[in-house]
Amino acid sequence: METFKNIDFYTAKKPLALSLGMFDGVHKGHQFIISHLNKIAKEESLESALLTFWPHPRTFFDPDCELKLLNTLEEKISLLEKNGIQNLFLQKFDDDFRNLTGEEFVRQILIEKLNVKYLIIGYDHTFGKDKSGDFNLLQKLSAELDFTVAQLPAVDFHDKHISSTQIRNALSNGNILKANEMLGYNYSLSGKVIDGKKIGRTIGYPTANLEVDSLKLLPKNGAYIVEVFHKNKFYKGMMSIGTNPTVEGKTKTVEVYILDFDKDIYGETLTLNFRDFLHEEIKFENLEKLIERLDEDKILTEKFEF
Template structure:
């Protein structure tokens, strides 16, 4: 698949589904699977049309929205499900003010050459979200595309999954979040220099800069993680938090990789989160923290062993 984030026109007729697809979880995957299957049957280019920034970021800038994926992460995950194309439309106030018919004609018909659209029964579009699926069906007759409705149950599954994933991550319940995602939740970012606290504890860490402020970071705590570095899967444990034993104030994301001796500065890493070991808390002394870190490592290694059974 060649993700398409520009406004270049599709040369071939397409089958499209439209949405934010934040998380690309099991509910979304069901819709994408249907899209790809129907596209192959009808000889149409299977296309996801998604938007960035999130509409609320533009229309409600005071709303503190947290997303499961950065736009680059979303694009990368979508690329794994057999789609022919991912189109990322820049959401602006000008775009938001397009009339329903202008949106259909300019984007869906002229730009994407839509012949078949799979969409939720509750889909709204156009200025002030004034048009609905019935309007889209009318436009379909006018402009030559079919509208296929996603059932209320499937839409409910999508909504429930998104809510459950966010709640679970904020509670540190990684297993539930991952079960709804269908893959491990992950954080991606560049390795930056930290304060060097890990080295003093004999647990050197890679400090991850998750640059996007809108990325949802799980609850503070210690987690078992995995990353692919130079083509090899490497396991480790990650601390999200403020280092309260050292009177820290700012949240950091620090990963200690097991059996790895490498300079990771300035490398971009994808950190898959597999298991929640414990919450972060303040220790009475550095020595007690060191003992706890050794115990954390033993617990992490036991969990990793189970993964390979």
């Protein structure tokens, strides 16, 4: 997959089959669009392409918003490549771009700049200043500008449309199984192992503290069963997200206890896949009660079918 981080310098004129949007999560709804896009590209002798935005437009319009994303930019690029996209265009969302009307965007960006011959959009997609671009506008312009446009229906999960917002809500409620089903893969995060308070090692449960991208959405505070990948090797793990109230912690941390693992990995990067929710964050009466619960969690993690 070729990734173009500044389309101002893009000069290729190869005809494209393209879709556009944030694609946060690259979930089953996005995968449906991408699959159709790749099929059309092959049938029409075009190259498949996506145009996405960075940063998220919502953070541009409201810099104080606390929107967290399902994917870091690196994760999104990796997921899109795995789904077979040939070209990825990253459009910086700035004042110049936000002021393009829907029609200007189609003419100047999609047709003149990118040479789009087949455009696919989702069921509710709008674009351009004041959301002036939609499927009706695209149909109107398609004959004049010589491109084909198609609008695909939503993909449903339990009678609701799959969306990035739905998945964020599921994760914020600790509903890992629901989120994973809508994603079509296990929600994951990566982080560098950093120094912590080292309390875990004093109670037989040494943890790796992770430094996670500040834009990445963390599921709700609590304990989770996770898959841990270190240097492409898989381990079972128990993750804790929260403030460690039993030891009067104040700062939110992300920690993982890795089963059957004893290596010095400070400064290294771990990737974790969320598999299930164990329990809410708990303030125990004492460390003995905490250890009892960790022992129970370990048994559940060992028995979990990965």
